[in-house]
Amino acid sequence: MKPSPLRGTAVTARVGLALGVAVAICFVTGLISHFIQHPQPWFFWPTRPVWLYRLTQGLHVISGIAAIPLLVVKLWSVWPKLFERPILGGLVRQLERLSILVLVASMLFQLSTGLLNTAQWYYFQFFFTTAHYAMAWVAFGAVVVHIGVKLPVIRRALGEPLDDVAIAGSVGPSRRSVLVGTGLAVALATVVTAGQTVPWLRKLSVLAPRSGAGPQGVPVNRSAIAAGVIRRAKSPDYRLTVANGASTKVFSVADLAAMPQVTHQLPIACVEGWSANAEWTGVVLADLLAAVGASPDSDVRMISLEPPGPYSRTVLPARHSRDSQTLIALKLNGDVLDLDHGYPCRLIAPSRPGVLQTKWLARIEVV
């Protein structure tokens, strides 16, 4: 079988460059999300602009999905090399082949598990976040090794013209049309999925896991049924406890509603790549903390009515807990919070992952 003359380093290097950019965006935005959820002393995450996390997480999923057509074309352009002789060869060739095996396997792993996670399809029997995080380092490292190995070839290929030889005279596909076609496929993949985070694309995103619909116009990730909180959330005995060491105050829903109410437009943005802007009304968290004499420099733990689980308690850093836009929300888009959105009250802070915007709050304690 004679390989198509369209394949070749001219196409591979150019598509590879675009894929490298997509992978780098994915890696960096993924790390940002990881370090917000697993804070390190050296890591700084601002509260402004309020949509910053929405942007980085939206980019994470958009660049990951854009990488799918890029990877398909990149692998198409080099696939015949898989069967080049010698199959094994000397030590250097074996090492190079091993590095490519790791590269391709880890890339396919990242893109497939990431795509399945956006649709909440956990067909794989391992915990998504930790496996996706660990493999991200493997994939990114393999990309860096690959660039190092191929650097002279990449430089030469990018420095030369596209060498536009058509396979059927002047009317067949050229290498340029391969690149244009790849660009079209990337644009199409983006349009049919990005509407779950880019509102004006919503109607066109026919393959997005979320249409953007939901109670009070906002989608839900964890429902009240799944969290097992319905009875306690609806109970007339419900109280929110705010604690700072020995100093404790208890608030009923009516107590919270009687406090000064503030309304802010804040996005809720999920690690799975969907986001929505909404109007939240409630008590400023800093006011509640002041009621128990907490220092504005203290981190705060949010504890849900939900039985203990990975996200039933979260820690809000001081920078966010003292922010004037961080609310303990009682209302969403003008109405009392839906049970699925965290009734009786929930945390909503600017520029934070949705999974850390703790719902069905039972207790707030100064760490």
Add this chain to the structure above:
Amino acid sequence: MRAVLIILGIAIAGYGTVLLWDFPVVIIVRIAVWAGVGLAVHDFVFAPLCAVLGLTGRKLVRGRWWTPVTVAGLCTVVLGLLAIPVYAKPGLRPDNMTVLNRDYPLGLWVSIAIVWACVPVYYVIARRLPVRQDEAVERQGADDVEGQPPPV
């Protein structure tokens, strides 16, 4: 520069391997199987299938049609891949109707239909445009150029 990149890359990937090593053996095996199966499916099922489709299509589709047909084929493959986790809604949970809440079969088939409807449109437009001389020359390979006439 190359050595720095290769050593840096090995260190980064090595860190990932250390993180993977922390999983229980059964999980490591599942992760390895997922990655290995993905690789095998691509190299020995997906890629050969695309190659066969490409070679068959090449015989059936001629001339100016071939370029838009290949692009439409690529777009169809990409739409198909993106539809895998949503088409039959395997991740649907009855307690949360805000996920997987679209008609995905309709969305997929309509988008594929639109992609293929673009093929004749492109063909008509491309036919009306003259092939520029420099484009034709640029695309000529060694076989297109005649040898020097013999010296008289």
